[in-house]
Each structure stands twice: as C-alpha cells, then as structure tokens.
Amino acid sequence: MKISILNEVLGPILHGPSSSHTAASYSIGRLIHMLCENEIKEIFITFDSKGSFDKTYKSQNGDVAFLSGIINLAVDDPDFLNSKNVASEEGISYIFDSKNIPEADHPNYMLINIPAKKLTIVAKSIGGGMILIEKINNWKVKIKGNNYNILIEFLTNSKEKILNLIQSFSNSPEKIHVQDDERYSFIQLKNPNRFKDEFVNKLKSLDFISNIWTTHPILFPTHGTPLFKNSFEMLNLAIEKKYSLGKLGLMYESDLLNIDEKSILEEMEKRVLVMFSSIEKGLEKKNSHMKLLKHSASTIQKKEPQLFSSGINLRSAYRAMAAMDTASSGGLICAAPTGASCGVIASVLYTLHYDFKINMNEIIKCAFAAGVIGLINGMNSTFAAEIAGCQVEIGMAGAMAAAAVIEAAKGSPAAATEAAAIALQNTMGSVCDLVAGFCEIPCHTRNAVAASNAFICADLIIGGYANPINLDDSIQASFESGKMLPPQLRCTSLGGIAITESAKKLVQEVKADYNKAIKKNISRIKKIKNDIIKY
Known part of the structure; x- marks a missing residue:
C-alpha cells in the first residue's frame, strides 16, 4: 500500500472539524467536479442510513465541504463555509439524503447521482481524509486522488483498436485491465505523470468511444515503492542507514513522491505552521464558535500558575484544546492524522519549539518522526474511528506525538517505536462516542490528555521502562479490538456518553x-x- 506522510498522515490541510467527514467530502467533491467537467446543475448525494456519514454530515460540515469541492473552491477560499449559498447562486440544485443501501460495505459509503451526465458514482471516505471512488456507473474503478486518470468506455468490438492506441501513446506503468459487458468495455488508465495532450485528444476524437472521463491529482502523485511496511523493516533500514526516525521519514517521502528533500521539508513546514496557527487562533476567545462547548483554552492558560499540573503537561493539554477549538469553529487545521485528533501533534510540536527552544528545522524532523509511526499504522490498520474507534485517531495521534518527543531528545528509532507502542496501549479499546455528532465532547479533553501523555510515555522509555509488546503487535491489537466495538460506539453518536x-x-x-x-x-x-x- 502506497501511503505518503504528506498525503495521508500529516495532511491534508483542511477546514475543521473532521478529516473523514469534512476533508474527504471536499476531496470527493473535487473529483466529481473533474469527472463532470465543471458541468453540474443537479446532484443527489445519498448516504447509507446505517453508516456514520448519515449521522454526522451536517454537524461536521460534510455537506458544506462537498459543495465547496463541487464548485471548485480552494480550501482557503473565504466562501468555503458559505458554499451552499454559492452553489445556489450558480444555479446548482443539490439534495443530501440517506437510505438503507444493502450493498454498503463501509460506514462512510455514499452514492452520488448526476442525472444530466448520466453518472452514478460510489465513493467512500476511508479515514484520515483518504478517499476512494470505486465505481462509475457499473464500472469498477480505483481513484484515490494521487494519480492522473483516464476512464474510457467504448464499444467492445473496438477493443483491439483501443489497446493498440494505448500501447502507441501511453506511458502508463499500470497493467491494462479491460472490463466487459454485453455491448461496451471499459479501461482505467492511471499514471503519476500527466498523459500527453495528443493522446487524450486522439481518444476524444474517436467515434467508437462512448464516454471518456479524466481526473488529475489532488494529492502528491506517488511514484516509488514504500521502503518498509512495518516497524521491523523500518528499524532494520534505520540501522542500515544510521538514520534518526525523522531523517528516515524524510528519505521515505522523497523517494515515494519523487520530490527533492528540500521541497519535502518546505511542504512539511507549511503543515507545521498551520498547526501552530491553529493553536494561536484557538487561544483567542473571539475566534471560538463551537456548537456545544464554551471556550476554555485561554482561561486555563491564564490560571496556569494556580494549577497543580502547571508546566509542560498542562501547557500541552490546553494547547491541544486550542487547536481543537479552531477545528470545531471551522478554522484551518492540519489533519494529524485526522481532524478529530488535530490538537495532539500540533501541541506537542508547539511545546517542543517554544518551551524547549528546539529550532524549526529540528521540529520538522520531529514531525517526520511522528509521520513514520503514522505510516506504519496506515499500512496495517486504519485512521477511521468509524472502523475501529477513537484509539486509531486520538490514540494513534498520541503514539505519533510520543515518537516526536523521542526524536527531539535525540533518541533512537527503536526508542521512538517503544514510546509510540505504550502510548497506543494506554488507549486500547477507546470508543468514539462524540456527542450530537460534533468533534467536541469528548474529543477536546481526549486530545489534551493524549498530548500531555506523549511526554510521559517518551520519558518512561528514556528513563528505562522496557516495553515488552512491540509497535507492530500494538497496532494490530488496536485495530482488531477496535473492529470488535459495536457500531453504536464507532462514530455514530448512538452509544457511550453521547446518549x-x-x-x-x-x-x-x-x-x-x-x-x-x-x-x-x-x-x-x-x-x-x-x-x-x-x-
């Protein structure tokens, strides 16, 4: 599985509150915009009534984000949160609805129908802002937003002509798979590099092609092969290269995305600065527009000298709550690894920078160290609370943050995995029981505790605790125990404190x-x- 730190672990940059329901909706909307060539006047979006989207798309701005994607607004466009009015002004009719969809095999399953284009699309949000478009009409596809795609529907009796044309023009590294029905056939071409205009124009000129759809990447295209797939392989590579975890993460990303390390560092710095900004804005009461909670981060900050845990642990806690305040108020955040957990790593990096005076270059390496732990989780588990509960979101954020602290302390990659493992073990079995579908209660205080706990877990390992359960086993146990949770405790607001x-x-x-x-x-x-x- 090709997972990128910048694409799927520390990113995307999004409007809060949720990566699964806000950022993913926006990404799906953007791809629909491309597939319809910006010609949408009527669209119907249907969620599975058994899933989590049905319960949260309004409270988590999923509808707003989807429409922002449909009308191609940039994520930082001032009208992003006003997309419903913008869509209406542009004459776009839209309906969000839910029903029982028997074939739905994921909590974030949706059907999208664009009548004028005769298009029915199946899409999913699969955690941490990652998405998958898996069906267009009756054709199976796999669109994740990290490649250029050409989708070709053509008369079956012209198959040989199409294949010859593809062979003569296309430099796609993917093996060509042809789908057939009674009269038509279908091919999806994927490539991390842009297809030649001459090739695309030639396809569009052929009368035996009934439909052709194209998309371009909304993420960094993935070129290379992942350098490791678990912590065992990662640690062996780190020993071989004599790299810190942060340096290894930088090398991984540069190799996977085929981008020079300087550019990769610049991209990570952008994310870190968004994280820091989300904390600073969240510490100003005037910016708070939460639905359920009253602003408290700055109040706790002012009272810090009077409080028992005054110091690093308290500061990391209220800073995490500040970032979550920004997220819940619809501000710009960086998913880390998700929107509902965006406060943890942001706070730990901010605290390392401002309280421990660690320079920005080193902070960026700490972010990559956190990213490596997230990579291993993404390859072997999920970032979706809809699948495995809060432990794979805020729990994993805490694990990643603990690794960042180890990196800051010049600890070894092995020590970072141990700190991450015990942080994750301490959240095993955490349910996702957000009140009224908002990422506020209990998400805010869970972010606070996870950020504070990251320092404790790192210190336990540095201080000499010998962890007997390795990171790979901890991730597997977290994933398996999470899947055992009933749907009521997985992001549906139908159990736990939500009721x-x-x-x-x-x-x-x-x-x-x-x-x-x-x-x-x-x-x-x-x-x-x-x-x-x-x-």
Whole structure:
C-alpha cells in the first residue's frame, strides 16, 4: 500500500472539524467536479442510513465541504463555509439524503447521482481524509486522488483498436485491465505523470468511444515503492542507514513522491505552521464558535500558575484544546492524522519549539518522526474511528506525538517505536462516542490528555521502562479490538456518553439557544426592512 506522510498522515490541510467527514467530502467533491467537467446543475448525494456519514454530515460540515469541492473552491477560499449559498447562486440544485443501501460495505459509503451526465458514482471516505471512488456507473474503478486518470468506455468490438492506441501513446506503468459487458468495455488508465495532450485528444476524437472521463491529482502523485511496511523493516533500514526516525521519514517521502528533500521539508513546514496557527487562533476567545462547548483554552492558560499540573503537561493539554477549538469553529487545521485528533501533534510540536527552544528545522524532523509511526499504522490498520474507534485517531495521534518527543531528545528509532507502542496501549479499546455528532465532547479533553501523555510515555522509555509488546503487535491489537466495538460506539453518536441524560439535555439547550437566536435575527431583519420602507 502506497501511503505518503504528506498525503495521508500529516495532511491534508483542511477546514475543521473532521478529516473523514469534512476533508474527504471536499476531496470527493473535487473529483466529481473533474469527472463532470465543471458541468453540474443537479446532484443527489445519498448516504447509507446505517453508516456514520448519515449521522454526522451536517454537524461536521460534510455537506458544506462537498459543495465547496463541487464548485471548485480552494480550501482557503473565504466562501468555503458559505458554499451552499454559492452553489445556489450558480444555479446548482443539490439534495443530501440517506437510505438503507444493502450493498454498503463501509460506514462512510455514499452514492452520488448526476442525472444530466448520466453518472452514478460510489465513493467512500476511508479515514484520515483518504478517499476512494470505486465505481462509475457499473464500472469498477480505483481513484484515490494521487494519480492522473483516464476512464474510457467504448464499444467492445473496438477493443483491439483501443489497446493498440494505448500501447502507441501511453506511458502508463499500470497493467491494462479491460472490463466487459454485453455491448461496451471499459479501461482505467492511471499514471503519476500527466498523459500527453495528443493522446487524450486522439481518444476524444474517436467515434467508437462512448464516454471518456479524466481526473488529475489532488494529492502528491506517488511514484516509488514504500521502503518498509512495518516497524521491523523500518528499524532494520534505520540501522542500515544510521538514520534518526525523522531523517528516515524524510528519505521515505522523497523517494515515494519523487520530490527533492528540500521541497519535502518546505511542504512539511507549511503543515507545521498551520498547526501552530491553529493553536494561536484557538487561544483567542473571539475566534471560538463551537456548537456545544464554551471556550476554555485561554482561561486555563491564564490560571496556569494556580494549577497543580502547571508546566509542560498542562501547557500541552490546553494547547491541544486550542487547536481543537479552531477545528470545531471551522478554522484551518492540519489533519494529524485526522481532524478529530488535530490538537495532539500540533501541541506537542508547539511545546517542543517554544518551551524547549528546539529550532524549526529540528521540529520538522520531529514531525517526520511522528509521520513514520503514522505510516506504519496506515499500512496495517486504519485512521477511521468509524472502523475501529477513537484509539486509531486520538490514540494513534498520541503514539505519533510520543515518537516526536523521542526524536527531539535525540533518541533512537527503536526508542521512538517503544514510546509510540505504550502510548497506543494506554488507549486500547477507546470508543468514539462524540456527542450530537460534533468533534467536541469528548474529543477536546481526549486530545489534551493524549498530548500531555506523549511526554510521559517518551520519558518512561528514556528513563528505562522496557516495553515488552512491540509497535507492530500494538497496532494490530488496536485495530482488531477496535473492529470488535459495536457500531453504536464507532462514530455514530448512538452509544457511550453521547446518549447520557447530560448529553441529551445539553443538546436540547443548544438547540433552544439556536432557535432563539434565529428568531431574534428574523425580528431584527424585519425591523431593518420596515425602517427601509419608512425611509
């Protein structure tokens, strides 16, 4: 499996709150925009009623992000969170709905129908912002956003002509697989490099081709082969190269993406700066627009001298909450590895930089060290709480952050894996029971504890604790135990604290306050209209 640190582990940069339901929706929308050649006037998006998207797409801005992708807004466009109005102004009709979809095999399964284009698309969000488009009409495809794609539907009796043309023009390294039905055939061509315009134009000119669709990458194209697939292989490579974990992560990424190390470092710095900005903005009460929680990060910061855990642990905790405040308020964050866990690594890196005076070049290496732990998890587990609970999101973020602390301490790659392992072991079995579908309760305090715990786990290993359960086994145990959780405890808000009387009461109070505010605004608008009429 080709997983990139920049593409899938420490990224993408997104609007909060969720990578699975906000960032992934945006990415799917962007690919749909390409497949329809920016010609969408009516679109229907249907979620499986048994899955988590149905329960969270409104509360986590999934609908807003999807439409931003459909109309091709940049992630930092001021209108991103206003995409519903922008879509309406552009004459785009849209309906988000849910129903029981018997063939749905993932909690984040969706059906997308564009009638004017005669297109029905099956897409999934598969965790940490990663996506998969797996069917277009009746044809099986595999589009993840990290390659150039040409999808060709043609008359079966022209198969030989198409294959000859592809052989003469295409430099695609992928083996060509042809799908057939009674009259038509289908081929998907994938390439990390752009296809020649001459080839694409030639395809479009052929009358025996009934449909041709193209997409370009929305992530960095992956060229190389992963240098390792588990911590055992990674540690052997680190010993062979005599590299720190951060240096190894940099080499891995440069090799996989075929990009020079200087450019890779610059890309990681962008992500670190977004993380730092999310903390600083989240420490200002005026920027807080959470749905359930009241802003508290700056309050805790001011009271720090009076509190028992004053120091590194408390600071890393409230800084993680600040980043989560930004995420829950729809601000720009970096998934690390997900939106719901974005505060952990951001806070630990920020604390290492500002409290321990570690320079930015070293902080970037710490980020790569964290990224390597995430890579190993992504290759062997998931970042989706919908699949395996909170332990693979906030739990994994804590594990990655512990490795970053070891890197900062000039510890060995082996020590980093041990710190990551015990951090993950301490979150084993964590459920995802977010209240009302918002990434606020209990996500904020879990981020805080995971950030603080990263320093403790790193110190335990540096101090001499001998961990007997290695990282690979810990990741496997986390994944398997997570899959044993019932659906009610996997991002559906149907179990755990989400269904307690306290949670229900809070949600009702928030709804009442919201309705009151709406009525107040309506009254205010009417008054303004009357004043205008009088004038």
